[in-house]
Amino acid sequence: MQVVWGNKNHAKEGKDKQMEVKDLLDYFSQDLFVSKLKATTKDASLDELADLFVKSKIIRKKSIVLEMLRKRETLGSTGIGKGVAIPHGRTTAAMDVKIAFGKSEEGMNFDSIDKKPVNLVFMVLAPPHDENNRYLPILGKLVEVLSDLKNRNKLKKVKTFDEFIQVFNGVE
Amino acid sequence: MLKHLELLVALQDLDVMITDIDEVKKIGFKVAGKEKLEEARSELVRKLSKPLLYNYENLTKRYKRAIVPVKDDICLGCFMRIPTSLITRGRSDQEVINCEGCGRVLYWYD
Numbered sequence: 465m466q467v468v469w470g471n472k473n474h475a476k477e478g479k480d481k482q483m484e485v486k487d488l489l490d491y492f493s494q495d496l497f498v499s500k501l502k503a504t505t506k507d508a509s510l511d512e513l514a515d516l517f518v519k520s521k522i523i524r525k526k527s528i529v530l531e532m533l534r535k536r537e538t539l540g541s542t543g544i545g546k547g548v549a550i551p552h553g554r555t556t557a558a559m560d561v562k563i564a565f566g567k568s569e570e571g572m573n574f575d576s577i578d579k580k581p582v583n584l585v586f587m588v589l590a591p592p593h594d595e596n597n598r599y600l601p602i603l604g605k606l607v608e609v610l611s612d613l614k615n616r617n618k619l620k621k622v623k624t625f626d627e628f629i630q631v632f633n634g635v636e
Numbered sequence: 637m638l639k640h641l642e643l644l645v646a647l648q649d650l651d652v653m654i655t656d657i658d659e660v661k662k663i664g665f666k667v668a669g670k671e672k673l674e675e676a677r678s679e680l681v682r683k684l685s686k687p688l689l690y691n692y693e694n695l696t697k698r699y700k701r702a703i704v705p706v707k708d709d710i711c712l713g714c715f716m717r718i719p720t721s722l723i724t725r726g727r728s729d730q731e732v733i734n735c736e737g738c739g740r741v742l743y744w745y746d
């Protein structure tokens with residue numbers, strides 16, 4: 465199946481300004497980074513990454529977020545192919561826009577559109593009341609960055625949060 | 637089983653998802669038709685009591701969001717301080733609490 469990668473213009477549709485790759489850095493944090501996911505299934509990975517949001521006190525109730533994410537997955541997998549998944553959604557349970565990252569060495573079945581195993585999982589959560597309209601430009605920019613093979617290969621090698629940030633800092 | 641407040645939050649999250657679906661599709665995600673979400677919505681609505689649903693639907697006519705966060709005991713819908721008597725009840729998630737200022741349903745983050 466043909467993998468359809470994002471519309472690059474979408475990443476530029478921020479309300480206030482064009483979203484740059486470096487702007488994504490504001491939404492990552494050490495607390496939301498796992499270099500080796502324990503999860504070996506899609507559902508377990510959603511649970512493991514949602515847990516990070518609870519531990520970082522970005523959300524209080526994991527059940528609400530998982531309900532929303534699972535519902536989203538029933539619409540079509542967020543495994544967008546090429547070893548990448550970006551489970552995402554806006555939820556009343558989230559106070560701010562944040563991105564968690566988890567890496568699976570072996571890869572896992574995510575029902576991706578190209579049926580290939582997923583190694584890189586980015587979970588994007590945002591509140592419904594995101595007045596600056598950052599959520600969709602963030603998703604667009606992430607898809608754009610991850611559509612580049614070089615970036616994906618670098619991300620597959622990261623072991624620490626600093627290395628992860630360096631990849632995004634080095635995106636041309 | 638989801639409690640009343642969780643059901644309401646799930647409903648609002650679903651309504652937001654329905655609004656976003658076309659934009660998310662443009663980014664390149666595979667998304668099925670809205671019908672699937674509408675079905676899920678109907679299923680969720682059946683689980684809600686009529687007064688709660690009526691309250692939610694009325695609030696969405698008046699405001700962009702029916703359920704709003706509470707931060708530092710302030711309703712982030714109208715910025716009114718929540719009375720102490722409601723804070724403990726609200727934090728327990730056992731019941732649905734409406735803001736005394738704007739009427740929106742309150743959701744505590746902490």
